[in-house]
Amino acid sequence: MAHQSTYEPKTAFTRWMDSRLPVIRMAYDNLLDFPTPRNLNYMWTFGGILAFCLFVQIVTGIVLAMHYAADTSVAFDSIEHLMRNVNYGWLIRYTHAVGASMFFFAVYLHIFRGLYYGSYKPPREILWILGVLIFLAMMATAFMGYSLVWGQMSFWAVTVITNLFSSLDSVVSGLGTGIVQWIWGGFAVNDATLNRLFSLHYLLPFVIAGLVGLHIWALHVTGNNNPTGVPLRDPKTEALPFHPYFTAKDGFAIAVFGLIFAYFVFYMPNYLGHADNYVEANPLQTPPHIVPEWYFLPFYAILRAIPSKLGGVIAMFGAIVVLFFIPWLDTARERSTRYRPIYKYFFWLLVVTCLALGYLGAKPPEGGYLVAGRIFTAYYFIHFLIVMPVIGIIETPKSRPQSIADSILGGGNSSQPAVAAAEKR
Amino acid sequence: MASTTDDPVTRRDFIHVAATAFAGVGAAAMLWPLVDQMNPDATALSLASIEVDLSPIDTGQAITVMWRGKPIFIRNRTPEEVEAAKAVQMDELKDPVARILGETVQEPATDEALTKSGYEQWLVAVGICTHLGCIPKGQRIGDERGPFGGWFCPCHGSAYDTAGRIRLGPAPTNLEVPPYEFLSDTRIRIG
Numbered sequence: 001m002a003h004q005s006t007y008e009p010k011t012a013f014t015r016w017m018d019s020r021l022p023v024i025r026m027a028y029d030n031l032l033d034f035p036t037p038r039n040l041n042y043m044w045t046f047g048g049i050l051a052f053c054l055f056v057q058i059v060t061g062i063v064l065a066m067h068y069a070a071d072t073s074v075a076f077d078s079i080e081h082l083m084r085n086v087n088y089g090w091l092i093r094y095t096h097a098v099g100a101s102m103f104f105f106a107v108y109l110h111i112f113r114g115l116y117y118g119s120y121k122p123p124r125e126i127l128w129i130l131g132v133l134i135f136l137a138m139m140a141t142a143f144m145g146y147s148l149v150w151g152q153m154s155f156w157a158v159t160v161i162t163n164l165f166s167s168l169d170s171v172v173s174g175l176g177t178g179i180v181q182w183i184w185g186g187f188a189v190n191d192a193t194l195n196r197l198f199s200l201h202y203l204l205p206f207v208i209a210g211l212v213g214l215h216i217w218a219l220h221v222t223g224n225n226n227p228t229g230v231p232l233r234d235p236k237t238e239a240l241p242f243h244p245y246f247t248a249k250d251g252f253a254i255a256v257f258g259l260i261f262a263y264f265v266f267y268m269p270n271y272l273g274h275a276d277n278y279v280e281a282n283p284l285q286t287p288p289h290i291v292p293e294w295y296f297l298p299f300y301a302i303l304r305a306i307p308s309k310l311g312g313v314i315a316m317f318g319a320i321v322v323l324f325f326i327p328w329l330d331t332a333r334e335r336s337t338r339y340r341p342i343y344k345y346f347f348w349l350l351v352v353t354c355l356a357l358g359y360l361g362a363k364p365p366e367g368g369y370l371v372a373g374r375i376f377t378a379y380y381f382i383h384f385l386i387v388m389p390v391i392g393i394i395e396t397p398k399s400r401p402q403s404i405a406d407s408i409l410g411g412g413n414s415s416q417p418a419v420a421a422a423e424k425r
Numbered sequence: 426m427a428s429t430t431d432d433p434v435t436r437r438d439f440i441h442v443a444a445t446a447f448a449g450v451g452a453a454a455m456l457w458p459l460v461d462q463m464n465p466d467a468t469a470l471s472l473a474s475i476e477v478d479l480s481p482i483d484t485g486q487a488i489t490v491m492w493r494g495k496p497i498f499i500r501n502r503t504p505e506e507v508e509a510a511k512a513v514q515m516d517e518l519k520d521p522v523a524r525i526l527g528e529t530v531q532e533p534a535t536d537e538a539l540t541k542s543g544y545e546q547w548l549v550a551v552g553i554c555t556h557l558g559c560i561p562k563g564q565r566i567g568d569e570r571g572p573f574g575g576w577f578c579p580c581h582g583s584a585y586d587t588a589g590r591i592r593l594g595p596a597p598t599n600l601e602v603p604p605y606e607f608l609s610d611t612r613i614r615i616g
């Protein structure tokens with residue numbers, strides 16, 4: 001439901017602007033007046049929270065870049081200098097480092113929200129795909145940012161992850177090594193590598209910002225999904241303008257999120273990091289355990305679950321690629337998992353699987369951990385490739401409210417009194 | 426010029442196609458420098474060779490030197506280690522090919538192929554695990570060397586034998602041997 005503009009410029013200046021560059025109209029239509037379903041729950045506040053996170057990362061990042069030196073001989077020291085000597089340097093850096101974790105925490109909840117309520121189903125496929133692209137770009141950005149610290153974990157994470165491409169040697173001899181040396185600009189991770197990672201770490205957040213713009217554009221063409229999955233029919237009774245209703249709600253959610261964020265920044269800034277990254281990079285000594293940041297652990301577990309080098313790399317990238325196809329893998333008639341009596345168990349099984357993979361990613365890949373890692377990796381793919389298409393076909397959805405209005409106001413279709421009552425708040 | 430009235434392909438169409446193609450080729454040609462600038466540069470390539478004095482390394486000891494930004498393991502193997510490496514049959518190996526850098530013909534990974542004749546006690550290999558690039562343990566006395574007595578990679582558990590051949594774990598290939606030669610009995614040049 002593309003939304004008709006209701007903006008009316010009131011002053012001479014806004015009228016003059018409106019016929020030249022209608023940015024005020026655009027902001028009004030998209031940020032103030034946009035009709036938003038009244039029944040959204042708090043899982044819908046993560047979009048605003050994510051925008052807040054991106055803003056925080058860009059602002060703190062630009063400040064960090066004023067003090068950071070991308071040169072292997074001084075990179076590590078420049079960060080220690082920032083932490084100890086620059087006014088509030090510690091605050092800026094901890095906010096940026098914790099901010100990356102908070103960003104991923106929010107994006108994971110946002111993604112699972114989409115999975116639960118079927119927000120990827122038509123007509124929101126492009127919206128979903130843009131989201132997966134943002135997720136990919138975030139992972140690349142965070143990986144590159146972590147390398148800039150030039151601690152032991154930075155160095156060895158870059159070494160191990162860039163070496164993944166060398167697995168292509170088993171497809172075309174020399175291809176993988178060629179790509180890895182091209183990425184490095186040398187025969188090992190070196191100064192040239194650090195510089196290009198810095199350049200790209202600075203660039204990618206702005207690419208993300210552009211993708212976010214497209215994501216919101218796509219959102220405002222199709223309109224929000226909502227917990228019932230029922231399309232918005234009558235904006236007058238079923239929707240409210242974004243401002244002040246959802247700006248206030250999102251603002252409240254951002255404030256709560258900000259409290260948790262601040263708790264980490266001020267009381268446990270290094271809790272989510274790894275102590276080895278306070279040791280300067282040493283190309284001659286590998287730390288005993290190389291562990292990525294927590295938000296990469298599920299993918300790391302998938303990588304290590306497969307006994308072949310190339311196979312592990314394919315599975316790891318496949319775990320993200322499969323997300324692009326979800327709109328076509330899910331055959332269900334119903335959007336929202338609320339009305340899917342069988343699928344709902346599988347949804348929670350997927351959540352458990354992802355948490356378990358995250359736990360296993362931090363454990364050494366041996367014995368029971370390895371077996372468990374393989375089982376959960378298998379389920380991860382089975383969920384998307386088999387459970388989604390099959391359950392969608394065999395499952396009979398529960399009856400659901402005929403409209404958003406029914407679901408909020410409890411009125412309407414008498415054939416579904418139970419559901420309507422349950423939906424009443 | 427042919428008449429343009431009945432011929433649907435006009436002179437202007439031709440100019441359009443030619444101009445666009447020309448601009449396309451130009452853009453593609455500019456792409457290559459942008460890609461190639463990322464490859465190892467002249468200074469990286471110029472660090473191509475180093476000389477190493479072997480005289481301080483006693484039997485059973487090993488040192489690590491840097492060549493092209495990579496650690497190179499040089500081990501003065503004990504006679505037992507050499508014997509153990511020679512006794513291995515090719516069909517026991519996970520990777521039966523000698524990974525000698527710059528070598529185009531593939532030879533079986535016998536101990537003879539991996540060392541220089543007359544200097545069998547010296548093993549020279551790139552000290553980078555062929556799995557995902559960690560530095561295997563085993564250079565220092567007291568390091569864990571894994572079940573085959575060579576090197577052991579702590580990252581994902583790859584074990585190499587005393588000739589640097591992969592015997593167990595996820596690494597797909599043997600440790601690489603850099604190009605090197607003996608200048609005298611106690612001096613080598615790598616690269």
Ligand code: HEM
Pocket residue numbers: 054057058059060061062063064065068079093096097100103138141142143145146147148149201202204205206208273
């Ligand atoms: C999508 C947004 C971003 C994410 C997810 C992100 C993530 C990260 C991470 C995980 C680190 C390592 C933190 C640590 O352990 O200390 C880091 C460091 C860094 N980032 Fe970002 N970043 C983002 C945006 C930016 C931007 C826009 C800039 C510059 C304009 C920037 C500049 C830096 C610098 C200079 C460092 C090294 C200093 C340090 O480690 O604290 N970042 N980034």
Ligand code: FES
Pocket residue numbers: 554555556557558559578579580581582583594595596
């Ligand atoms: S890097 Fe050595 S086993 Fe993985």
